[in-house]
Amino acid sequence: MRIVSISLILCLYACVPLNPGQVSTGAVNKTLIYNNRVYEPDVKTVQINPTRNNLVELTQSAVLPISQRDKLVLSFDYLYGTMEDFRARIIHCNSDWKPSNFSNLDILNAYNEFRLDQFEQSFNTRVPYIHYTFELPRVKLPGNYLLVIYRGNNLDDLILSARFMIVDNLAMVSPQFGLSSGIIERAQNQQIDFTVDYSNLEVSNPMGEIKVVIRQNRRWDNAIFGLKPSFIKDFEKKLSYEFFNLENNFKGGNEFRFFDLRSVNFPGQNVNDINQDENQITANLMSDKSRKEEAYTFIQDLNGAYIIERVDANNPDTEADYVNVNFFLRAPEQVAGQVFVLGNMNNWEKDKDNRMVYSEEYGGYLGRQLLKQGWYNYVYYLQNSDNNAPYFFEGSFAETENIYEIFIYHRAIGSRGDLLMGYLRINPNSR
Known part of the structure; x- marks a missing residue:
């Protein structure tokens, strides 16, 4: 195998070595994006992880039940910096990650501003940094949430934003994973069919009140939004999502x-x-x-x-x-x-x-x-x-092992936002 001296090549297009105070990647747009986003180049390794019995679940999704017996913990590093007055606030979002109309009093028992007062200096590293951790507060409503970190009392001086979800699991999801309904796509795609039982919810118009999102491997860039049920069983209070035009198909991709x-x-x-x-x-x-x-x-x-x-x-x-x-x-x-x-x-x-x-x-x-x-x-x-x-470089296979998550949202008539009322994580090709 031919091994290439990449360090030398990188210099050819001006990727110079990183020295203290020289991590800048240019001007950063600090307009708030309702997604996982870093707004300063010296902020690295942003994670929101759940804890189970005081142990951090390093590869799990930032999803917790409304009971919140466990916790969600944000962590990130601030490179070459000194300890700063970073603060946090929380925004409730609808299923499409646009802000809902719920007020701060609706979602929190506390004032919606929290200081990040847990931090440590790196020890014996060539790149010095401050490691920050923040235990997210309990919220009162299920749904999508955006955690926003900013500097001092300036809400526009953004540091990072990160998504997390709180679910009240009243809508039951029954999945069926199988071959793609497309003949050509069967070797490359994975199809997620499922049924939603909403008998525990007060629903007048299931077609309009219930929304569904599916994502693969904790990614939002290729998540499926806006699926409408293929069948409505009013008497059983069930919705079926079984399609034949690839609406619920993902490329299987390859193992990472x-x-x-x-x-x-x-x-x-x-x-x-x-x-x-x-x-x-x-x-x-x-x-x-x-x-x-x-x-x-x-x-x-x-x-x-x-x-x-x-x-x-x-x-x-x-x-x-x-x-x-x-x-x-x-x-x-x-x-x-x-x-x-x-x-x-x-x-x-x-x-x-x-x-x-x-x-x-x-x-x-x-x-x-x-x-x-x-x-x-x-x-x-x-x-x-x-x-x-x-x-193009990875190939796509129906056999690939992936994680899928199905999110069920309900917005009752007259409500001010979408509530996350059902959640299921599946790993259909697990070995």
Whole structure:
């Protein structure tokens, strides 16, 4: 296998080494986006994780029952910074992630502003940072919520926004996972049929009051919104969602690529080499190639997630270092469109920071990410006008193991917003 010295190549398109105070990626638009978003380049590794019996569930979704016996915890790092007066507020959203008309008094028992007063300084890392944690307050209503972090008392000085969901599981979901109804698509797609039992809800107009969202692998960029039931069984108070025109189809994709960056003293799995100097650490991954022509192979992955971990540390939250991770995707020629390296590590954001650059000299695409030590999943994503483009380098298979979540929302006549009244997580191809 041909190994490429990516560190040298990256300099050809002005991706210079990162030094203290030099992580800026240019001007950042601080207009609030009702999505998972970072508004300052020095804010990294944003996660909202549930806790179970005081243990953090690192790869679970930010979804909790309304009883909230467990907790949701936000964590993030502020690179090269000093301790600041960061604050939080919470916004209730409808099923389409637009703000609802519920007031602060409707959703909280406390004033809707919370100081982030739990933080720690990193220890013995080349890249210094402040690690912040924030335990989310209990809310009174089920639904979609956006957590917004900002600086001081300036609501416009945004730091980050992150989605989470609280469910009152009164609507029961019965799924049926199977082959795509499309003959051509059966080898590549996965179809989610299901039934919703709303007998525990007061529903006058099920077609208008109940809304459904389906997402794959905790992604929002390819989630399915706006499905209408194919059958309504008024007497049984059930809705069926069984379609024949691919409305409820997802591309199966492929198992995620991965690399092990839990140590910087020796290369982990799929890491070619690690270089260290006084100010920074650089890891060159093994060169990748297209998998679209290969047969499907099962790999136990994290379905796009990542875990922060350092093998020789007691507390990876503050002892794991930040590493310049260099990606190289071999390609004989440049393809039409833009290529990105994506995963939960960058919220599936198709922006300039995650875009790869083609090098004719080395015959492939090059990219760099600044990542905290841990175990990561990722894919190569092609964006152009072709609907199949995202799977150009990865291929898509009906056999792929994915996680699906079905969200059921109810908005009664006269209500001021959508309430999340049903939720189901399934892993139909689990091994």
